[in-house]
Amino acid sequence: MNVSFQLYSAREFTPWSDVYAMLAAAGYTQVEGFGGVYDDPKATRDALDQAGLKMPSGHFFPVSNFEDSLDETIATARTLGMDRVFCPAPEDNLRAGGDVDAWISLANRLEEACKKVNDAGLRFGWHNHHWEFMPLPGGALAMDLLLEHAPSIDWEADIAWIVRGNADPIAWINAHADRITTAHVKDIAADGECEDEDGWADVGHGTMDWTAIMSALKAAQVDLFVMEHDKPNDATRFAGRSIAAFRNL
Template sequence: MDVSFQLYSARNFTPWEGVLDQLTALGYTQVEGFGGVYQDAPAFRAALDARGLSMPSGHFFPLASFEEDFDKSIAAARALGMAQIYCPAPDDIYREGADAAAWRDLAARLETAAKRVQDAGLRFGWHNHHWEFMPLPTGEIPMALLLEGAPSMEWEADIAWIVRGGGDPLAWIKDHATRITAAHVKDIAPAGEAEDEDGWADVGHGTMDWPAITAALRAAGVSLFVMEHDNPNDLARFARRSITSFRQF
């Protein structure tokens, strides 16, 4: 089974050649890109190829990456061999105080971006954080507005962020199974633990019911699973424990 790794998790443990060597030795066959590795896409692709790694997916932020910087983003994605590209977060203006109209406007922009990326021969989706699951004062859930207003857009579901936003991940997977094409796999530490790692845990070593969640995602047809930890203090430990645990789910 192929298991991917979000390279953002390793941003504090460069050089990248050493990171890629560690991941290869642990059995990872895929990685997911982010802006920190796109500066010289052909060179990074060569480093991946030399280790038998592929990059089927990547994050491009902000949404302007698919608007005024569209050609640059698509060129990087193609150079790195991506098939699926995701916008990983809303701009700051949406994170606090945005109303339903603003989220609907964002959805309209995402729908335009999705069609533009698809016309270029790639797949486009949204990657969530917690903001999208926090009810607006008027009762709407931003994630529902995004999915409704951007019907051409796929969804890379970050399951732990759904939980942190107050959502029920199994319910969201059930209700939107046809939209989810990839998933971020990370864990939440018990309350009061791992505070130096922003409360995140290695996969299988936290509070998330990953066996049940993985089963639901697979039933929905998801095949791209990306290990992630937003702020690990030990890259080797996180990468090793996470792939070991995930292989048991």
């Protein structure tokens, strides 16, 4: 299994050269990028190469990165060695809920972006949070709308955010196995624990049934698994404990 590490998890523990060295020492060979490491793609690539790390995937926000700044986005992805890129979140107006028409409009934009990114030789997809599983006026779910109205996009399924959206992750994985190429692997702490980490936990040290979830993801032929913690108070601890737990799944 290809295991990676979302660098957003270590954004408060820079310099990045130290982060890359720590991840390599913990046993990682791959990382996933985000906007905080794209200022100088060549320098980032050199630092990754020095640490023996590859970056097969990356997040680019907002979706205008695949519209107004498409050439720059593609160039960054190529410099860093990515083969798949994801839009990781909607704009602020949709985080407050939005409506069906607004989410369909976003889906249409994603479908057009996907065609352009695919034409450039890369895969393109969406990364979810919890907003997509909260009923809109009338009861529709934004995740359903995105998958229906952007039929070409991949899905990087963030499993813990599905749970925080009060949805059943295994049901969603099974229903959309043909769309999920990549998964974010993180954990949710028990009630009252890890409050200084926004209730997130190291993988294998929370409440998520990762044995059952991984069985579903493997059956869906997901081929890239990205360790993530949105607010760790110790990135080294999170990285080490998470890859150790993941290897036993």
